[in-house]
Amino acid sequence: MHTIRAISAPFPSSLPSGMSRTDVSHLGVTRSFAKGDRVYSDGDRITHCYKVVSGVVRVCKSLSDGRRQIIGFYLPGEFFGIEMGAEHSFDAEAVVDTAVVVYKRCASDVLATGGELAGQIMGAMMGTLERTQSHMLLLGRKSALEKIAEFLLDMADRTGDEEPIELPMCRIDIADYLGLTIETVSRTLTQLERQGVISVPKGRRNITLRDRAALRGLDG
Amino acid sequence: MHTIRAISAPFPSSLPSGMSRTDVSHLGVTRSFAKGDRVYSDGDRITHCYKVVSGVVRVCKSLSDGRRQIIGFYLPGEFFGIEMGAEHSFDAEAVVDTAVVVYKRCASDVLATGGELAGQIMGAMMGTLERTQSHMLLLGRKSALEKIAEFLLDMADRTGDEEPIELPMCRIDIADYLGLTIETVSRTLTQLERQGVISVPKGRRNITLRDRAALRGLDG
DNA sequence: CGTATGTTTGACGCGAATCAATTTTCGTGG
DNA sequence: CCACGAAAATTGATTCGCGTCAAACATACG
Numbered sequence: 001m002h003t004i005r006a007i008s009a010p011f012p013s014s015l016p017s018g019m020s021r022t023d024v025s026h027l028g029v030t031r032s033f034a035k036g037d038r039v040y041s042d043g044d045r046i047t048h049c050y051k052v053v054s055g056v057v058r059v060c061k062s063l064s065d066g067r068r069q070i071i072g073f074y075l076p077g078e079f080f081g082i083e084m085g086a087e088h089s090f091d092a093e094a095v096v097d098t099a100v101v102v103y104k105r106c107a108s109d110v111l112a113t114g115g116e117l118a119g120q121i122m123g124a125m126m127g128t129l130e131r132t133q134s135h136m137l138l139l140g141r142k143s144a145l146e147k148i149a150e151f152l153l154d155m156a157d158r159t160g161d162e163e164p165i166e167l168p169m170c171r172i173d174i175a176d177y178l179g180l181t182i183e184t185v186s187r188t189l190t191q192l193e194r195q196g197v198i199s200v201p202k203g204r205r206n207i208t209l210r211d212r213a214a215l216r217g218l219d220g
Numbered sequence: 221m222h223t224i225r226a227i228s229a230p231f232p233s234s235l236p237s238g239m240s241r242t243d244v245s246h247l248g249v250t251r252s253f254a255k256g257d258r259v260y261s262d263g264d265r266i267t268h269c270y271k272v273v274s275g276v277v278r279v280c281k282s283l284s285d286g287r288r289q290i291i292g293f294y295l296p297g298e299f300f301g302i303e304m305g306a307e308h309s310f311d312a313e314a315v316v317d318t319a320v321v322v323y324k325r326c327a328s329d330v331l332a333t334g335g336e337l338a339g340q341i342m343g344a345m346m347g348t349l350e351r352t353q354s355h356m357l358l359l360g361r362k363s364a365l366e367k368i369a370e371f372l373l374d375m376a377d378r379t380g381d382e383e384p385i386e387l388p389m390c391r392i393d394i395a396d397y398l399g400l401t402i403e404t405v406s407r408t409l410t411q412l413e414r415q416g417v418i419s420v421p422k423g424r425r426n427i428t429l430r431d432r433a434a435l436r437g438l439d440g
Numbered sequence: 441c442g443t444a445t446g447t448t449t450g451a452c453g454c455g456a457a458t459c460a461a462t463t464t465t466c467g468t469g470g
Numbered sequence: 471c472c473a474c475g476a477a478a479a480t481t482g483a484t485t486c487g488c489g490t491c492a493a494a495c496a497t498a499c500g
Binding site: 363364400401403404407422423424 | 487488489490496497
């Protein structure tokens, strides 16, 4: 898959895959990534931090035997790549064709200088921390049904409560985010559909929440 | 349990349980908490941030049905209570009798003013974020054996690699930190002991790591 | 000592993983 | 536009790790 297609949000197209840069402000440049492209890898030297302009980025960590945990999905307007050490501890990849703003300095440099961007990054980091910590309760203590219910409500909330929700990620990504297998994700969605709580039309990527109260009751 | 006893580290005793304050610097006051005391609760207004002086603090989140996830243990020198919103999203409790430095302002205020403490809190927050994110891989994708192995190695590392490790927390806490039950924690420790990888003498709170290489091989 | 709390151990069951097809969707080229 | 093949998603049968339930044992404290 090497053509550029805007799936979840529009962004400048007709650029060579993942390579072009366009000035967007004095603070950074935009950069495009095709679906599946790496933004950075576990072990890379940290040189920048990033903000999603359009598309979706997943940040994840893998074991040598292939098991993978997705730490978070980043939607337009959200910062990622903010880490402390000299090297990244995670992989960041484009879930769909994606555009990001690349800031020239890594987070700790920006923060040291203060200013508007520093405040934004600080807020982003604290928000990420809280989101991450709440996700630990899901991973450690919730059932498959509760995990899926929380995930759907969260995605609806973050994408502006428009129905249907367009899930940009495949089942594998959902499974690796929730600590499940793709089979369990699929079965649980089918179960919710049969109960009339959601509906999942043909493409299987759009989901309508028919009964949010029921979902909230299920999410633990 | 309302008497003060230093279990994991010495600190000023002979104080009425959890109530006394002693000046420690112009930046904050120390405050003591008896084992099990609440430092703050989920939903409390955020007014301070904290650093452990002695003892151990657990930060956790609970569901209404009693299921609980421990987000992290905080050892001497580590900051906690750093959150973004107006209210805490978690509970913080003393695992053993514990002394903390209480800083008069919440994290965002301190950070806004800059200075030495701001830098320390920034670093603490980024460190917490990375530790938390790595823990998600454990919660979502590791087996009971791998979880226990990683936990033991991590505790050994954080407490200065002295043998035996003195675990300040009970099995319930370990279980709720690793997303397991106490029975599974106990069985797994017994299994490791039978394999000669660790030894767990009488009190059951001290653990000697007899074969760290084997543990590292088990931790995924 | 006796009681409360914490830990270990055993028997059993269930939820989710695994193994294995089948079906649907979607990109590609004739 | 349709046919083909690859990738994604669903579904079913089965297994198994860990949770649940229950009881015995150990430890700490009054």
